Amino acid sequence: MPKQSTKMSGLQCLASENIWFDKHSYDEAEKCFYEGANGPSTQAKMALQQPKGRQQRPRNRNSSSHGGGDQELVSRMKSMEVENHTLHKVVAEMRAALQKLELRVATLEKSPAGVPSPKAVPVNAAPVKQVQNGGDEDFDDDDDMDLFGSDEDDEEAERLKQERLDAYAAKKSKKPALIAKSSLLLDVKPWDDETDMAKLEECVRSVQMDGLLWGASKLVPVGYGIKKLQITCVVEDDKVGTDILEEELTKFEDFIQSVDVAAFNKI
Template identity: 55%
Template sequence: MAVIFSDLHSESGLKALEEYLSCKSYISGSQLTKDDVKVYAAVLKKPDGDLYPNASKWYEAVSGKLASSFPGKAVGVSIGGSPAAPAEAASEKVKEPAAEDDDDDLDLFGDETEDDKKAAEERAAAAKASTKKKESGKSSVLLDVKPWDDETDMKKLEESVRSIQMEGLLWGASKLVPVGYGIKKLQIMLTIVDDLVSVDSLIEEQLTVEPCNEYVQSCDIVAFNKI
């Protein structure tokens, strides 16, 4: 399953991407895959190199790969992961309707776009407020995260776990606990908003599938308490 990041247009989304790429060259490891293309499509522009050095380096690498794979075409991707249309074709699609409009139409269109932007911001604020109202309760959860063997890099295991970001999920304190034969497990606290996060889904759809399962063998719920 592909890695899922929250809104990559926001600072929190870019921070999550930066942290995730701290020990990787590409989303799924050391090679470019369709996961990189999908995430690249969701990033509007190259991340600031000073604020997000790992994400910026990754963005340049993916951009270069796409440019070399599709010479003569505009560098970009669609949400579905396909390469962008040639620059000339895209330009024609934009210019055809514009040629039929006069200057007044263009000015009106600009005014409407500004109004639409304000309306969208108001809708987003209302949706956010509505979401907060729906947060009926929170829970504190203690997870046991077990590695494959005593050779598993536990630092990377924890980084992989914490790289999972979603609305209503907050990672807390953690520690390594010996289980025998030189093997240690990660015990980590997390706080969830009950209406937004399912711990079972978090384990089955995030922690025990790619890329986390490179380090994580299994997860168990040790304690689950309502706050």
């Protein structure tokens, strides 16, 4: 009985232990221990050598990029040389044209103003000389005229001149003079919305002056139920002024608050 009891207790102890369930972790720990004692394994060495190979690749890329950058720089320098050559050529042509222009101006300044150049001489210069000679012949004919009747001719010419002047003055006096006129557009504003606008327009048209002519009118809403009267008129500038017209209209102070000139045009 005692032996069986001891066996049962040992089995119970082993059943309570969980070391066999964590065997995998113990195996990994043992493996790491031996790798640390004997040095890194071949896989670890390969893992350590792999980054070196990776570091060498960017160097090759950088070298290729540097080579491409050098080629681009060389191509740019060639294009700049070609452009510089063309610019030098254009500048040389402009200098040559400027020198020709300066020489031409210098020759024009040296030539006298009164003497025309051979190109400027007209082709029909000879006929002009003939006309001048013909004029000299006319003067010779005048020398042969009788000088005793010169006073009578002067009096007749003076009389004809005076008659023409008198006829021109009479014709000018009969022509009607132009009268300066202007077209006005007036804004006549009432005091409030209770103002009788028909009576207001009647008051406006009751103003009569020499040179004043009233035209069309209409009511224009201003706001809050208030309307203003827009009326046109034609005035003679010498007889009717805007200030006088405003004074005459504002005399109807029971209906009219203010008068403004909205438009002014000359006729």
